[in-house]
Amino acid sequence: MISKWLTKVRAEKPLVHNMTNLVVTNSVANVLLALGASPVMAYAKQEVGDMARIASALALNMGTLDETLVEGMLIAGKAANEAGVPVVFDPVGVGATPYRNEVASVITEQLKLTVLRGNAAEIGVLLGAGGEVKGVDAASASSNLPDVMRNFARQHHCVVIATGETDYVTDGESSWALHNGHPRMTVVTGTGCMVTGVLGAFVGVAGPTARLKTYAEACVAALTCFNIAGELAAELSAGPGSFQAALFDSLFNLSETTVEEKQKISLMTE
Amino acid sequence: MISKWLTKVRAEKPLVHNMTNLVVTNSVANVLLALGASPVMAYAKQEVGDMARIASALALNMGTLDETLVEGMLIAGKAANEAGVPVVFDPVGVGATPYRNEVASVITEQLKLTVLRGNAAEIGVLLGAGGEVKGVDAASASSNLPDVMRNFARQHHCVVIATGETDYVTDGESSWALHNGHPRMTVVTGTGCMVTGVLGAFVGVAGPTARLKTYAEACVAALTCFNIAGELAAELSAGPGSFQAALFDSLFNLSETTVEEKQKISLMTE
Amino acid sequence: MISKWLTKVRAEKPLVHNMTNLVVTNSVANVLLALGASPVMAYAKQEVGDMARIASALALNMGTLDETLVEGMLIAGKAANEAGVPVVFDPVGVGATPYRNEVASVITEQLKLTVLRGNAAEIGVLLGAGGEVKGVDAASASSNLPDVMRNFARQHHCVVIATGETDYVTDGESSWALHNGHPRMTVVTGTGCMVTGVLGAFVGVAGPTARLKTYAEACVAALTCFNIAGELAAELSAGPGSFQAALFDSLFNLSETTVEEKQKISLMTE
Numbered sequence: 015m016i017s018k019w020l021t022k023v024r025a026e027k028p029l030v031h032n033m034t035n036l037v038v039t040n041s042v043a044n045v046l047l048a049l050g051a052s053p054v055m056a057y058a059k060q061e062v063g064d065m066a067r068i069a070s071a072l073a074l075n076m077g078t079l080d081e082t083l084v085e086g087m088l089i090a091g092k093a094a095n096e097a098g099v100p101v102v103f104d105p106v107g108v109g110a111t112p113y114r115n116e117v118a119s120v121i122t123e124q125l126k127l128t129v130l131r132g133n134a135a136e137i138g139v140l141l142g143a144g145g146e147v148k149g150v151d152a153a154s155a156s157s158n159l160p161d162v163m164r165n166f167a168r169q170h171h172c173v174v175i176a177t178g179e180t181d182y183v184t185d186g187e188s189s190w191a192l193h194n195g196h197p198r199m200t201v202v203t204g205t206g207c208m209v210t211g212v213l214g215a216f217v218g219v220a221g222p223t224a225r226l227k228t229y230a231e232a233c234v235a236a237l238t239c240f241n242i243a244g245e246l247a248a249e250l251s252a253g254p255g256s257f258q259a260a261l262f263d264s265l266f267n268l269s270e271t272t273v274e275e276k277q278k279i280s281l282m283t284e
Numbered sequence: 285m286i287s288k289w290l291t292k293v294r295a296e297k298p299l300v301h302n303m304t305n306l307v308v309t310n311s312v313a314n315v316l317l318a319l320g321a322s323p324v325m326a327y328a329k330q331e332v333g334d335m336a337r338i339a340s341a342l343a344l345n346m347g348t349l350d351e352t353l354v355e356g357m358l359i360a361g362k363a364a365n366e367a368g369v370p371v372v373f374d375p376v377g378v379g380a381t382p383y384r385n386e387v388a389s390v391i392t393e394q395l396k397l398t399v400l401r402g403n404a405a406e407i408g409v410l411l412g413a414g415g416e417v418k419g420v421d422a423a424s425a426s427s428n429l430p431d432v433m434r435n436f437a438r439q440h441h442c443v444v445i446a447t448g449e450t451d452y453v454t455d456g457e458s459s460w461a462l463h464n465g466h467p468r469m470t471v472v473t474g475t476g477c478m479v480t481g482v483l484g485a486f487v488g489v490a491g492p493t494a495r496l497k498t499y500a501e502a503c504v505a506a507l508t509c510f511n512i513a514g515e516l517a518a519e520l521s522a523g524p525g526s527f528q529a530a531l532f533d534s535l536f537n538l539s540e541t542t543v544e545e546k547q548k549i550s551l552m553t554e
Numbered sequence: 555m556i557s558k559w560l561t562k563v564r565a566e567k568p569l570v571h572n573m574t575n576l577v578v579t580n581s582v583a584n585v586l587l588a589l590g591a592s593p594v595m596a597y598a599k600q601e602v603g604d605m606a607r608i609a610s611a612l613a614l615n616m617g618t619l620d621e622t623l624v625e626g627m628l629i630a631g632k633a634a635n636e637a638g639v640p641v642v643f644d645p646v647g648v649g650a651t652p653y654r655n656e657v658a659s660v661i662t663e664q665l666k667l668t669v670l671r672g673n674a675a676e677i678g679v680l681l682g683a684g685g686e687v688k689g690v691d692a693a694s695a696s697s698n699l700p701d702v703m704r705n706f707a708r709q710h711h712c713v714v715i716a717t718g719e720t721d722y723v724t725d726g727e728s729s730w731a732l733h734n735g736h737p738r739m740t741v742v743t744g745t746g747c748m749v750t751g752v753l754g755a756f757v758g759v760a761g762p763t764a765r766l767k768t769y770a771e772a773c774v775a776a777l778t779c780f781n782i783a784g785e786l787a788a789e790l791s792a793g794p795g796s797f798q799a800a801l802f803d804s805l806f807n808l809s810e811t812t813v814e815e816k817q818k819i820s821l822m823t824e
Contacts, residue, residue, distance in 0.1 A: 039306045039580075040308065048471065055305070058351070065419075149592050151592055253802060258802075263522045310581065313743035318793065322688060324650070324689030326650075330621075334651040335650065338650075
């Protein structure tokens with residue numbers, strides 16, 4: 015039952031601490047409010063530890079990284095780790111420059127991640143499977159990505175997600191292919207970054223002591239709800255501008271019944 | 285006559301220097317343009333004093349604060365104080381972390397504020413009346429807030445505003461309860477931050493030598509016009525995404541007649 | 555044939571590296587996606603050189619400048635110059651503060667620009683022709699601006715553009731007056747900054763070794779396509795909020811036929 019997760023997010027209004035990029039800050043806040051969660055953005059090293067500790071989840075996104083942000087992310091991430099607060103990491107644009115590669119490695123090594131999410135090229139590059147990144151977009155992906163993702167998930171005891179036309183989710187034991195979504199989601203900036211925030215809300219209501227499988231199910235629910243909202247928004251819109259407004263409207267108005275009816279989730283055999 | 289203030293803003297197009305947070309920068313600029321004012325954002329210590337001095341008002345918002353921003357706000361605020369330019373301060377998220385408490389205190393002590401605006405929890409925490417802040421949202425407010433606000437306004441000779449389902453405005457002598465607005469305004473990020481910018485435009489056209497009572501009336505007008513635009517936008521929208529676009533449209537198209545017909549303002553007896 | 559440039563942008567999806575301001579980051583990314591280009595934002599000195607070198611164009615915008623950003627812009631600009639990547643510079647708010655004047659001069663002197671674009675007041679101030687800037691808006695412009703622009707274009711071997719009700723474009727030899735556009739474009743923040751990004755996409759597909767005249771034609775096409783999208787969006791919208799969404803929709807849906815039918819371009823006699 016995917017939709018029970020949506021109900022839970024709306025009931026508990028989890029506080030999601032986002033350290034995200036300059037392009038999508040507003041969109042991430044708005045998508046979380048439309049979902050029923052409570053977003054907060056905080057970046058200063060003086061407060062990120064305090065904020066992460068009281069949050070239900072911490073969502074880190076390196077889309078417009080710099081030294082100060084990376085320092086803050088590590089402080090926030092370590093505080094979250096100590097407090098058992100789930101951490102979602104989005105290595106935006108890894109593979110595009112050596113600096114992004116270096117920072118993504120540091121964050122992946124120094125923090126205990128609950129969820130690692132990127133597009134297929136980013137995840138492929140970061141996990142050493144190959145793939146090509148053009149700026150912050152996926153140019154091509156590796157064919158053995160599912161195996162590499164599963165291995166990383168087992169080793170690091172986290173959920174790994176590669177989004178694209180089909181989204182892949184694995185916790186190292188179970189893997190899912192998610193088929194909801196719409197091409198128009200790629201013509202609006204930040205839909206990937208938005209889903210990183212949404213993942214924070216869903217794993218946030220799973221709580222600090224959930225099993226990995228439970229986090230994975232929360233992620234499957236988060237992606238599916240967001241992607242169904244994208245499908246509904248595409249029907250209501252005439253282009254990418256009206257699509258973005260319709261995406262927030264559709265997520266706000268999304269019913270549990272619609273989620274159950276429209277979900278397209280396959281458990282992958284290994 | 286509330287609507288004469290709206291007419292004055294549209295005629296004079298006041299330059300409002302905003303130092304605001306990363307989540308709402310675009311929304312604050314757009315709300316001021318829709319209103320007929322002229323927004324400018326400037327943050328660098330090399331120029332904020334110069335910009336604040338030529339502005340009609342300075343609006344400070346600590347939603348995503350850091351050391352550099354705080355340093356810049358103090359420089360800009362002191363330049364505005366020296367030049368008689370009204371200063372509006374929005375202590376976003378005060379109460380959420382010790383760092384926010386410290387910064388809000390420093391700004392409140394070192395600058396001569398014309399207007400202090402926050403949600404009821406933020407104002408309660410900052411003025412020592414109590415209240416609970418969850419991230420940047422009000423979780424609960426103190427019952428003796430109106431008294432505490434009035435005392436602070438008298439001591440600091442400024443207008444104090446606590447916004448929420450009802451907005452309270454006081455200059456220490458007169459107090460108003462404002463009943464316009466719509467719940468959908470809470471499902472879009474930054475409506476509070478937008479209103480801080482709008483307050484800047486209205487006190488900006490009151491001029492540098494206005495009496496405190498005149499600034500208070502400008503604030504009552506600003507909040508009422510913005511909240512009526514919110515009511516009209518709610519009727520025109522299907523969710524928070526279409527609401528934000530409709531809010532800018534409604535403020536842009538708001539007529540003086542509509543303001544006079546829809547305003548719900550009570551002068552509070554002490 | 556203006557529309558062939560639009561076709562070329564959509565086919566080649568140029569990567570445009572934007573270093574832009576905090577107000578419009580999201581809008582610039584979205585306008586480039588709606589156009590069919592591939593935007594990337596990167597600011598850190600550790601990576602801007604790498605990113606600029608792999609981009610099809612670099613678009614620099616000093617709307618919310620600070621020391622770190624300026625340092626980064628110079629690194630990125632020099633890398634772009636070495637790699638032959640076209641550089642577009644938008645001196646937002648030059649004339650408003652001495653710091654902006656100083657930074658605009660430094661960038662203009664130290665970098666080889668392909669395109670310099672601002673509103674008429676900004677260009678007038680920067681090129682010494684006079685004009686008045688209010689915050690980041692044009693208050694008044696110099697009457698001998700076309701001559702001064704032409705001289706600067708010749709001396710610096712670049713395209714100079716002053717946008718406003720009529721847009722002027724010159725490469726020092728040929729000059730154009732562009733008459734498309736709509737007043738509603740001035741009631742949404744960042745339409746000027748968006749067009750700077752759009753110019754990046756069009757000169758990006760002209761390639762690194764194009765003649766100056768070819769870059770100028772790409773600029774004429776960029777401005778005309780964007781302005782026609784603005785005209786179409788005005789017809790579809792009820793105010794500035796719905797206008798912004800309609801602008802992205804209209805650019806996304808803009809046909810080559812519409813561009814050819816609606817274009818209003820005059821070659822100016824010297």
